Amino acid sequence: MLISSPHTRNPQPVNFVMRQVVLATIPGALVLSYFFGIGIILNLLTCTLVAIVSESVILKLRQRDWRQGLQDYSAVVTAILLGLALPPLAPWWIATLGTLFAIVFAKQLYGGLGYNPFNPAMAGYVLLLISFPLSMTTWLPPQSLMQHPLPLSDAIYLFFTGLDSHGNGLNYYLSNVDGFAMATPLDELKTGLGMGYRLPEIVKAPIFNGLANVGWQWVNLAFLLGGIYLLVRRVIQWHIPVAMIASMTLVAAVLYGFDSDQNIPPVVHLLSGATMLGAFFIATDPVSAATTVKGRLIFGAGIGLIVVIIRNYGGYPDAVAFAVLLLNMTAPLIDHYTRPAVYGTGEQA
Amino acid sequence: MSFQYRSEFDFHGGIHPPQHKQISNRTPLQPLPLPPRVIINLGQHAGQLAEPVVQVGQTVQRGEVIASAQGHLSANIHASISGVVSAIATQPIAHASGMGKPCIVIESDGQDRAIQLPAISEPLQQDRQTLLNRVLAAGIIGMGGAGFPSHVKLMPEVHHLIINAAECEPYITCDDALMQHYATDIISALLVGQYLTQASQLTIGIEDNKPEAIAALEQALQQRFGERENCPIRICVVPTKYPSGGEKQLIELITGKQVPSRQLPLSLGIIVHNVATLLAIYRAITMGEPVTERLMTITGNRALQPGNYWTRIGTPIDWILSQHCREQDPNQAVIVGGPMMGFRLPNHAVGTEKSTNCLIFPDQQELAQPTQSLPCIRCGVCAEACPASLLPQQLYWFARSENFSQAQEYNLFDCIECGACAYVCPSEIPLVHYYRFAKSEIKHQDAEKARAAEARKRHEFRELRLAREKAERAERHRKAAEARKQAAQQQGVTDEKKATIADAVARAKARKREQESK
Incomplete structure (x- = not known):
């Protein structure tokens, strides 16, 4: 074993960092489950199980110490971030396939922890979104808006078989009083604007009650809370989340000021979809993010910009996954051009 | 209390490792007993090896x-005990690699008979060169660790003389102890230093975790100068943050300026001397003492009586260990220097050196155990901690993949190897080790390249010379042939055969001439 100075160390070990991330997702996961039911938990459990099994198998195939490989908790973090992003009661194989892709292809085939150029959870998510758009955009309405109550046993039936105990499919639970399928607020906006409605008309729908919307605002606030915990514990640094939120706010405000009939207001941007989960938990994945201070500000701001543009003008209701992957690609370039002035080379020299 | 001020500048990064200074700074200074033998490294300073001037069997004092x-760059070596020279040979030295260097071994006669140089009582009345010669004669080198010969460092004139008393490494307290016990001498030494360097500004940089030393210096200044207005010396109290005692970091803390990359502090008109070096210079001048001992910290949880000891240069570390360690464990770790930048001795049978400021005898829990490191997750905590504002995560990547040109592009050589990055690394990667590896590889490759370039130059020159000689020879032949032709025409020789014979004879003569001339 190599003995090299320093002979004293005081790190926050990798597995401590990863466990803190898992811990910080708990408020968000609980609020999600409160609004959307047991499906969230089923996704999280499935993803975690698949991640652990696939990580160990592939480590074994790569002739690495699989026990030690699991001890860093990075596979669990990937599984949880993906699980939190999946629609509740999407069939079980969605979670399984996404996690397999994330762990095996996006992470291990690039060399495992520390070597993946893309955020594995988001790579898995985008694979699913592009391959199975219907399943991936079928979100249950918040339980307070549901027309037909969904008992626990039926939820489990739906998850594993696609049908509840009475033979009803998921669509049965999606429909509102008028028999139309309900969706997430961002879906609603995208569909409404696509059909030629003006924004003030769309937001009259019951899902937009409250500050921004029903359910999702609390989910985002809960992830914000977890994110603040990570900042306080110095597990993540402020640059990426602050830059991302600031750029989203700024860009959304300018666009909204320009045309308030067509553009989503900033507060709806911030408190809908995966905004806070993305800002504090996904974009901050250090392996695939930019690593210099200035670079992280650019990285975060870039994600915020792309999220707003795709949500306002693109074909998809939400865009955190796309934005993160796009910026992952640019991270080496950003790092290259944002090197800090080394001691003795800057203005003070 | 007015000779001190708090530093108004900061440096990037830095860390706050546990101090562990109280282990060794509670006891009075004592001399370490006379060792039975000393092993003195002839290459313990920067520059050329010193050349032995004694023989085996000779008695020395x-x-x-x-x-x-x-x-130009070297230092005298003195016997640190009286006795008989028993060996002049390559011996293992106090180095991380356990490598050997020429050493002189002296067996003690137990008498400790000593000789000294004549004392110079009024140093400020002397010629500057006289004092520099004394510093050279006394074998003084930088005692903070670098081991740079002091007379060379004192030659150029500067405007700002900084005394490095930060002592930022955990565990080490010998400079602290020196300041507490020799404050008056240190102030006098500083005035000699001012005279030698012609500096107008004199600053002592010290971390705020040494209040007793600061108070002692304050008192000495008070006695000497009375009023702040009359005193050319200032004490700059810097925050306790590792590595504030790095030369470049201390300069930034005191002046707010950075030493330009790959240049010396001299380029800013600044020179930095360690406080122990300064005191050694002063004692060499005013008391005629060459460097035969230094104050050294012996500490760690396994040290029997931790404290600061006057230790003869070359004292065998295994001998110290046998007297000062709680447990006689053959695998006892010994750290030479501090825990951040020091090294673990692979072989204990080596002598201390002029720059050996600390020995740590740790117990098994005390210091970090080597662990299996994980992959880098690019978290950037190292970049936050780096006092040189480098990107350690990128340098690691380049060093690991042996992409040395990129490593240099990312200013590898501005790394001071302080270890702050490795201290905070969540993957526990021995980062400094990678940088040392890359640096030595680059130096090696550069040397190879320089050698290759030299060889190529020689080869090309030889080719050029051969071509020139060939051309000259051809020219000579052509001229000779022309001359022959002209002569033949003048003689009216028209016969082809005769002409050919004459030609051959002339050629043979020419060849003979050529051979004779060679």
Whole structure:
């Protein structure tokens, strides 16, 4: 074993960092489950199980110490971030396939922890979104808006078989009083604007009650809370989340000021979809993010910009996954051009 | 209390490792007993090896020159005990690799007979060169660790003399102890230093975790100068943050300026001397003492009586261990220097050196155990901690993949190897080790390249010379042939055969001439 100075160390070990991330997702996961039911938990459990099994198998195939490989908790973090992003009661194989892709292809085939150029959870998510758009955009309405109550046993039936105990499919639970399928607020906006409605008309729908919307605002606030915990514990640094939120706010405000009939207001941007989960938990994945201070500000701001543009003008209701992957690609370039002035080379020299 | 001020500047990064200074700074200074033998490294300073001037079997006294400085950058070596020279040979030295260097071994006669140089009582009345010669004669080198010969460092004139008393490494307290016990001498030493360097500004940089030393210096200044207005010396109290005692970091803390990349502090008109070096210079001048001992910290949880000891240069570390360690464990770890930048001794049978400021005898829990490191997750905590504002995560990547040109592009050589990055690394990667590897590889490759370029130059020159000689020879032949032709025409020789014979004879003559001339 190599003995090299320093002979004293005081790190926050990798597995401590990863466990803190898992811990910080708990408020968000609980609020999600409160609004959307047991499906969230089923996704999280499935993803975690698949991640652990696939990580160990592939480590074994790569002739690495699989026990030690699991001890860093990075596979669990990937599984949880993906699980939190999946629609509740999407069939079980969605979670399984996404996690397999994330762990095996996006992470291990690039060399495992520390070597993946893309955020594995988001790579898995985008694979699913592009391959199975219907399943991936079928979100249950918040339980307070549901027309037909969904008992626990039926939820489990739906998850594993696609049908509840009475033979009803998921669509049965999606429909509102008028028999139309309900969706997430961002879906609603995208569909409404696509059909030629003006924004003030769309937001009259019951899902937009409250500050921004029903359910999702609390989910985002809960992830914000977890994110603040990570900042306080110095597990993540402020640059990426602050830059991302600031750029989203700024860009959304300018666009909204320009045309308030067509553009989503900033507060709806911030408190809908995966905004806070993305800002504090996904974009901050250090392996695939930019690593210099200035670079992280650019990285975060870039994600915020792309999220707003795709949500306002693109074909998809939400865009955190796309934005993160796009910026992952640019991270080496950003790092290259944002090197800090080394001691003795800057203005003070 | 007015001779001190708090530093108004900061440096990037830095860390706050546990201090562990109280282990060794509670006891009074004592001399370490006379060792039975000393092993003195002839290459313990930067520059050329000192050349032995004694023979095996010769009796020497303490303070006698046993090896003399060679060339511009080198230092004298003195016997540190009286006794008989028993060996002049390559021996293992106190180095991380356990490598050997030429050493002189002296067996003690137990008498400790000493000789000294004549004292210079009024140093400020002397010629500057006289004092520099004394510093050279006394074998003084930087005692903070670098081991740079002091007389060379004192030659150029500067405007700002900084005394490095930060002592930022955990565990080490010998400079702290020196300041507490020799404050008056240190102030006098500083005035000699001012005279030698012609500096107008004198600053002592010290971390705020040494209040007793600061108070002692304050008191000494008070006694000497009374009023702040009359005093050319200022004490700059810097925050306790590792590595504030790095030369470049201390300069930034005191002046707010950075030493330009790959240049010396001299380029800013600044020179930095360690406080122990300064005191050694002063004692060499005013008391005629060459460097035969230094104050050294012996500490760690396994140290029997931790404290600061006057230790003869070359004292065998295994001998110290046998007297000062709680447990006689053959695998006892010994750290030479501090825990951040020091090294673990692979072989204990080596002598201490002029720059050996600390020995740590740790117990098994005390210091970090080597662990299996994980992959880098690019978290950037190292970049936050780096006092040189480098990107350690990128340098690691380049060093690991042996992409040395990129490593240099990312200013590898501005790394001071302080270890702050490795201290905070969540993957526990021995980062400094990678940088040392890359640096030595680059130096090696550069040397190879320089050698290759030299060889190529020689080869090309030879080719050029051969071509020139060939051309000259051809020219000579052509001229000779023309001359022959002209002569033949003048003689009216028209016969082809005769002409050919004459030609051949002339050629043979020419060849003979050529051979004779060679």
